[in-house]
Amino acid sequence: MEDTIAGISTAVGNAGLAVIRMSGGKAFEIADMVFRGREKVVSQKSHTLQYGRIVTDDGEIVDEVLLTKMAAPRTYTREDVVEISCHGGYYVTGSILNLLIEKGARPAEPGEFTKRAFLNGRIDLSQAEAVMDVIQARTSKSSRAALSQLEGKLSSELNAIIDGLTNTLAHIEVDLDYPEYDHEELSMKQVEDEAKKAMSHLDRLIESFHYGKILREGMDVVIIGRPNTGKSSLLNYLTRKNRAIVTDIPGTTRDVIEETVNIGGIPIKLTDTAGVRETEDPVESIGVARSLEALKKADLVLLLLDATDWQGEEDKRLSELVKAHQEHFITVFNKMDLVKDESTVQEIMKQNPDAVLVSIKAETGLDVLEKRLIDFALGNKMDLDNQVLVTNARHEQQLRLACGALESALEAIRSGMTLDIVALELKTALEHLGRITGQTADEEIINAIFSRFCIGK
Ligand code: GDP
Ligand code: ZN
Structure with missing residues (x-):
């Protein structure tokens, strides 16, 4: 690979500092055409830093920089590499990159530095x-x-x-x-x-x-329940408590609403569905169809029930629907703060031994729910620190x-x-x-x- 490539390695935009990277046989030579420091880059010791200025042919100073020289083969690409730390921002980084290109470097394609590391045998494809x-x-x-x-x-x-x-x-x-x-x-x-x-x-x-896959892409959790069982409240609670990573709220309230949160180091995408019901209302039925789709492809479903009213026909049908389409679900009884007599609690636990009992309003039982989410994501059988994960x-x-x-x-x-x-x-x-x-x-x-x-x- 004869040609020398150059690219801005830090995020584009206004930032304090930026790094421009150059790799290839002519990297030192090209650097010397634009860099003025105490010493020529060609004779600079490898793996050292040098302070200097980037200067145009007319002698105009573009920026004060730190230049790092790394001679092959102990480099990221296994080729000669120069890294220029300059001030951030479009103008400075763009000007320096243009100068390097003017002097014979070629703009790097996406991933090209890493591709060279792979092609030169420093890393294999899975590492790239x-x-x-x-x-x-x-x-x-x-x-x-x-x-x-x-x-x-x-x-x-x-x-x-x-x-x-x-x-x-x-x-x-x-x-x-x-x-x-x-x-x-x-x-x-x-x-x-x-x-x-x-x-x-x-x-x-x-x-x-x-x-x-869960660690990489996050876990897809869908919240399903009749209207007023507390779906929005649960989503809001988890989002507030676990800093949302991405926000994505589509137009109408009937739409599925998504939020990705970080629970115990795991990205979890929560989806609040409109109530799943059989309905004549065309708009609502679209919501229902989408909810069903979300239910099917979720990693895990939270079936939310109202602890003060959970034995109705509608909840039975909903529960059957979930079981028919999902292998993995957790039944959550909400509004436990309203349940005053112990016999109701006993009845709920007897009929639903795996359920989690919470009150979003009183903020009880929610830590148990979070723990169940994490356990499901990591599966207690996997020793994450020692098992090689395919992601x-x-x-x-x-x-x-x-x-x-x-x-x-x-x-x-x-x-x-x-x-x-x-x-x-x-x-x-x-x-x-x-x-x-x-x-x-x-x-x-x-x-x-x-x-x-x-x-x-
Ligand atoms: P959704 O229709 O399923 O999204 O339900 P919402 O989250 O909008 O909640 C419906 C109503 O139940 C709201 O008035 C909430 O304040 C209330 N609610 C939610 N969780 C609890 C709870 O744990 N206890 C009590 N008492 N009310 C709750
Ligand atoms: Zn809601």
Whole structure:
């Protein structure tokens, strides 16, 4: 890669400071054409900072800056890198970038710095994708999951599986190609064991995606209940208490209302539905249809009931509707402050042993509800700090395909097929795993991934 690229690596707009990054064979040379410091950049010691000025050909000073020189290969891209810390704002950053381009650098494409790091073998594809996840992570937990992927935890776990399968495959191929060669032939049992071992690892990774996805994209929680059970109040309470991350309130009150909050480090998207009822009112029925759709695709549903009035026909139908369309729901009894006699409380608990009893008005029971949300999101079985989490849908898909190929390999063994058929399936599995790490990913996939990055990264 001969050309030298340059881009603004910090957020565009008015800020105190900005960083302009340049990478490639001519980075030091180009820097010397616009930078005036105590020392020439070419002769500056690597991995040091130098104070100086960016100056135009006419001698006009553009900005006072700090220039960092990093010589290949110990750099982000493994190429020569120069980083210029200048004052923020469109004018200064734009002027400096233009000067660098005038002197021979090319504007970097989105993600191109990271793409070079990948192409130069510093990181693999799953790590490159993690770079983007770290940038976009919205809570502490999701950023931790992305960071561990960036450190290569997923890659090293995958590489162990890949190595095992590759060895087996190589052994099979020797057996097939050189039957006369005197060596220990691999038994079907050994192949079977290796495939099973790989599958159980892959299964665990695939399972982690449920939590990985929640950490990355957040958990989709839909609040459903008759009118006046307290849906808006609950949404407001959780939003007020857990700083909203994104606000998205569509036009009418009949519409679904969404709010993303941070509960215990997990991004949770709460959706308040209009009451789900059978109705003649056309506007309301649109609300109902949308509510049903939201109910179906939610990760979790909160069925909100009024503790002073929960045995009616309407609530029974609502409860059946939820059970018919959702595997995961929590029944919440609200307005417990209005329930004065103990026998009603007993009755509610007897009939709904898993329910959470709250009063939004008196603010009781809500911490229990929050804890239930967190437990569901993290699933107590996952040890988040030690388990490698798959957070990326593309990775999950390839893992599933690899698992499918191993399943076929085992099937082939069971039905007495010859080793060459088994070998084909193992190869397919390896190909899918290689698409995650980038070993077998084609140009198109790689370009699609990097084009989603921001410029300067
Ligand atoms: P929605 O129609 O389901 O969205 O219900 P709202 O949140 O608008 O609440 C309906 C009414 O119930 C409002 O007057 C709230 O103040 C009231 N409400 C909500 N939660 C409680 C509660 O825990 N106790 C009492 N006493 N009233 C509540
Ligand atoms: Zn409401």
